[in-house]
Amino acid sequence: MSYIAPTKDMLFDIQHLANIDQVARMPGFEEAGLETAQAVLEECARFNEGVVAPLNWEGDKNPSSWRDGVVTTTPGFKQAFKQYGEGGWQGLQHPTDFGGQGLPKTIGAACGEMLNSANMSFALCPLLTDGAIEALLTAGSDELKAIYLEKMVSGQWTGTMNLTEPQAGSDLAAVRSRAEPQADGTYKVFGTKIFITYGEHDMADNIVHLVLARVTGAPEGVKGISLFVVPKFMVGKDGSLGARNDVHCVSIEHKLGIKASPTAVLQFGDHGGAVGYLVGQENRGLEYMFIMMNSARYAVGMQGIAIAERAYQKAAAFAKERVQSRPVDGSINASAPIIHHPDVRRMLMTMRAYTQGCRAMASVAAAAYDVSHHHPDAEVRKQNQAFYEYMVPLVKGYSTEMSLEVTSLGVQVHGGMGFIEETGAAQYYRDAKILTIYEGTTAIQANDLVGRKTARDGGQTAKAIAQQIEATEAELKKRPSATGRAVAARLQAAREAFLDVVDFVANNTKASPNAVFAGSVPYLLLAGNLMAGWQMARALMVAEDELAKGIDAGFMQAKITTARFYADHLLAKAPGQRNSIVEGADSVTALALDAF
Amino acid sequence: MSYIAPTKDMLFDIQHLANIDQVARMPGFEEAGLETAQAVLEECARFNEGVVAPLNWEGDKNPSSWRDGVVTTTPGFKQAFKQYGEGGWQGLQHPTDFGGQGLPKTIGAACGEMLNSANMSFALCPLLTDGAIEALLTAGSDELKAIYLEKMVSGQWTGTMNLTEPQAGSDLAAVRSRAEPQADGTYKVFGTKIFITYGEHDMADNIVHLVLARVTGAPEGVKGISLFVVPKFMVGKDGSLGARNDVHCVSIEHKLGIKASPTAVLQFGDHGGAVGYLVGQENRGLEYMFIMMNSARYAVGMQGIAIAERAYQKAAAFAKERVQSRPVDGSINASAPIIHHPDVRRMLMTMRAYTQGCRAMASVAAAAYDVSHHHPDAEVRKQNQAFYEYMVPLVKGYSTEMSLEVTSLGVQVHGGMGFIEETGAAQYYRDAKILTIYEGTTAIQANDLVGRKTARDGGQTAKAIAQQIEATEAELKKRPSATGRAVAARLQAAREAFLDVVDFVANNTKASPNAVFAGSVPYLLLAGNLMAGWQMARALMVAEDELAKGIDAGFMQAKITTARFYADHLLAKAPGQRNSIVEGADSVTALALDAF
Structure with a gap:
């Protein structure tokens, strides 16, 4: 399997x-x-x-x-x-x-x-x-x-998100596609959209394109963008499929990875105009699109975790099979499976700790989402909403950045075989690279984290989370195990580093935006690292308790070791990241443009 | 261009x-x-x-x-x-x-x-x-x-290195190819070699294969391996080409990158035996092969620097052209080239600092090589030899590992376009991935660093280098510029971290090999980082002095900024790396095998 x-x-x-x-x-x-x-x-x-x-x-x-x-x-x-x-x-x-x-x-x-x-x-x-x-x-x-x-919902028809145009990637203000209102209340949509995932395919009877475009006479910038449904095939009132709409796939891209997923260039309206139906109100398209985006951003974070898991499984299986050289500790007096070599273990543990840490972080974020939508108490909903919104750029940004490192290690564990395409490890390395780019690059996630999620509330949400982390540290310090105390120390150092950065961001975003945004991605990585490490620390305590009860000893022991590894090898990066962010902003933007 | x-x-x-x-x-x-x-x-x-x-x-x-x-x-x-x-x-x-x-x-x-x-x-x-x-x-x-x-030497014929066999990758003790002595002093060589770079091609009149094989009756393990010349075409005493030798390319690999370079499976002796000529003495093949390997390892390190430079140039050019969004500091009231965005600057500076740092490190190592071979004073030769040998795994290991990060950032700077193969950034990302694998994986370089280069002399060479670094710090601290003092502080912290790790390695390699080798690659990365950062610090002082003399102000100012960036953003990682190595070994190897 x-x-x-x-x-x-x-x-x-x-x-x-x-x-x-x-x-x-x-x-x-x-x-x-x-x-x-x-x-x-x-x-x-x-x-x-x-x-x-x-x-x-x-x-x-x-x-x-x-x-x-x-x-x-x-x-x-x-x-x-x-x-x-x-x-x-x-x-x-x-x-x-x-x-x-x-x-x-x-x-x-x-x-x-x-x-x-x-x-x-x-x-x-x-x-x-x-x-x-x-x-x-x-x-x-x-x-x-x-x-x-x-x-x-039944999977008979599929959906797409049509945002990007050649001149409008991260910058949606530059969208030029246009929509002309018709007498019957519909619109005619014209324009070129690129990078449209599953923009055309043969897996479903119809494709429901959601398209950003400007209604004739709309304001410039993001405030003049509306959202339209443009079906591939026209749909009768009874749901029956009618004529082909004027939207056509003129090519698909030749990509580094996710090759099976067609990435389409779609041409709207070359034959008189694609029939479109306004979603909600005119000029509020971006707001609606952000509903899709936020859902998709979380989902892309899960993709990072997913591909990391698969890369890990493949690497671990290979490491148990591939026999090469004797263990350095002399424990086996013959060539042994490479999983006996400490550096292979280090690579596998790194892959494992990242994957489990991000999974735990995403799982907790998902629960907050559920609570924020379903809890009877408005205050609880609000707190969980703030927590979830803080976590989305971390789930997206950190889990995908870590997936680059994990899939790279996955190739590395395979040695020369990893570089051969038929082995399969290289596919994960290629596939993962899109994850830090689409649905908002890591920098776009970091802008969101800095602007909407930190500076806007003066760091309040971040600090409230830090208080919860401090409570976890206090619990850890009370544990009988040395592991708990060691992890508490790493967690504390990371949290303190985080708080320094939150203050730096909250205090300087307005006055020194260049200094703050020079460290925005490092801040995202530090915050993601802390959140994942925090959940691993919580997992450690659960696992110790379960172990003490005699429940599933192998699994619980492995969780404890993985949590310890997370703290010692990943959380340990946080203080250095803090120093670079808080003390190192000047050299990021100081170089003259013509010197690049 | x-x-x-x-x-x-x-x-x-x-x-x-x-x-x-x-x-x-x-x-x-x-x-x-x-x-x-x-x-x-x-x-x-x-x-x-x-x-x-x-x-x-x-x-x-x-x-x-x-x-x-x-x-x-x-x-x-x-x-x-x-x-x-x-x-x-x-x-x-x-x-x-x-x-x-x-x-x-x-x-x-x-x-x-x-x-x-x-x-x-x-x-x-x-x-x-x-x-x-x-x-x-x-x-x-x-x-x-x-x-x-x-x-x-004239480039009419080319050469190859035939080490790897399906069961013998990093572990050359497992080589099975064999050589039967013939009455005329030649040998007949039999076996299968894989991953042979340019093992077959049409660019030269002849190919000179250097092949590791065991002479009949030779001891097992690495002490029974000999080195042979096996030409593709037999060569007459007058240098004329004769019959085709019994070595044939049965396939080439389908690879992640460096696709133009044919990676051959070579079959020796399927039609009676390939004629081989012993190089040097029997059973000393590995020693001779290491001559090639050491030369090739340094050269692969240069490949890392080379591909990083090319990825940087492409990304910088794109960032100056691609217009997207307004700068966060309000300096331009319209969409601007993305190089105006601080995170793009951070990525480009990271690429630039890594590349220049590793280039400086490699350049200094090359000079030590020259001195170690040509200096009239034996003591000077010896010191430079030790320095060069210490540097080889760093030039190879650190420069190639950094090239993975740099080529990944190169794709990232391009955003969605980076994922499209025709853009070209993805090729560097794919090509670079082999560099941490061939001519000895990063772990193999780290084994060399730990075993032969650190533990063997009790860390003496490493500490002698650290003393030179300390002298650089002292010079930096005397500089009139705040930059010099700031860089001195980072360099000092990194050097102290390095010395702790060197002591840890020197003191524990024998008694606790698993603990040391669990941190061998992180030690290599820390050491490489320090050596590159040290050279950037030296470069900073030169640039300040040249600038004061009015020489090439733009270049010198850029060097100063890049050196400062190196210190604040790359050297700053060193203390965290130290903690993981010295305090975190247990969790690397503690997980039960069946838990992976």
């Missing part, structure tokens, strides 16, 4: 760190307790291990292809996507009103990880469809909802 | 850090002063910019291909290699006795960087040929030298 879902580790997080029982006490989630989580994850594991994972390498060898406007996906993708829809996976987190299962994100996030581990290229189609569903749920008219949602 | 050689930066290092004038005072190098360096580098830049660099992307699109045992290289490679040989570049560092130019490594290393920046896949053929030449020079009989060297 090329992928075995880490169901046990996910359930550990869901139970002990994300507190699924608290989630299940809230209205609407009464049946979403640990048992449900377990049942869903086990079924999800079977599907992804058996159906989706075997198509991953196939997709890399035999990517989506374009001919005369038609995109043909990798053999097997269409059938697998049909099974995906029929299995109810597309509707997992969506409302039962439209045929979904209405499960919490706390469970859904783990399923998303499995799908992405199994096949990131494949998973992008459901991922974008999820975002489109959320945007329609929030801002779509009842008519749009009635026509589109059920088909999308 | 896709590549512009950083001739000025190289000459700065060669003049001020490597002290070419001292090199030129030694016997044999009388004409190899700064003027020669400048003339050679300028000519080298013209050749590589004009002839070699334009073939780089072509090689990726249209790699070497195999058919019926014949390998056809990328169109243009054969002609370019002819020009390379005719221009005397293959012979740059080789003795004039065999048609070479006899220039010092201090100059040759910079030329190597240029060639590798221009086209790493192409450069591998001369790189391996250099290694083969050095092995023959050191260990070959006069007859072998007479037959092979002149043709190789």
